[in-house]
Amino acid sequence: MTTLPENIPFTISTSDPAGSILASDRIVIGQLGQTLDGCIATPTGDSKYINSDCGLRHLHQIRSAVEAVIIGVGSVNADNPKLNVRLCDGLNPARVIIDPRGRVDLTASLFKDGLSDVIIMTSCQVDHPATGMAEIIHLPAQDYHIEPSVIIAALHDRGFYKILVEGGNQTLSNFMDAGVLDRLHLIVAPVIMGGGLSGLNLSPIDKLDEALRPEVTLYPLGRDILFDCNLAKA
């Protein structure tokens, strides 16, 4: 296990577990804060907070190292997240909501806080209700599913090359199934929920030898453990 300095610096450096993002020209990184039994929220959708302060600060360090953070409409409506950088120094990333049907809660605080740009990726056929409140990008979709590679390409077109996919389950699973993630940061907390929303729900496999076995580096984050998974080596 790699040992971190006792006090993680408030400003991210390349020696931090999130620091490799700083050194990349382009990267797509997924994150999940999960329990020992693999849950990211209770059955009612409560997820604040599974991780310790140290684990949460790591999440904020990743946010500070990327240019855009992607989140599914389910998480916006469940959590009303700010998705900004509060627990370390750094700039706030642009916030990108995937909302193919136009069902986002228009009272969500990120539409009003002015902390950074808000972009909505929606499907071509939708006349999105947040027009005028966020930049709306219409993308081709099949049965309201937008290929993750198309979402990434649309962000590259706008100059966003360092991208965090922050969840939830369906969004991250889509991106993993599509093979567009370079890394996955799983922050595992010593918490047992005993049932709830699982972290990942990938296409099922028949044989264990089809399972992903990424190269993993472990970092202690207070009481949590970070599994830094290199999916390029899975």
Ligand SMILES: NC(=O)c1ccc[n+]([C@@H]2O[C@H](COP(=O)([O-])OP(=O)(O)OC[C@H]3O[C@@H](n4cnc5c(N)ncnc54)[C@H](OP(=O)(O)O)[C@@H]3O)[C@@H](O)[C@H]2O)c1
């Ligand atoms: N512990 C953690 O680290 C963490 C992080 C984030 C969220 N959460 C929790 O996760 C829960 C929400 O997760 P969730 O799986 O229900 O929702 P979600 O992943 O936040 O949002 C899923 C929805 O986003 C849209 N979407 C995502 N990818 C898409 C794509 N490629 N193409 C088209 N649409 C796409 C779809 O909207 P439509 O349904 O409208 O088609 C989909 O149903 C909440 O309880 C939240 O608290 C936990």
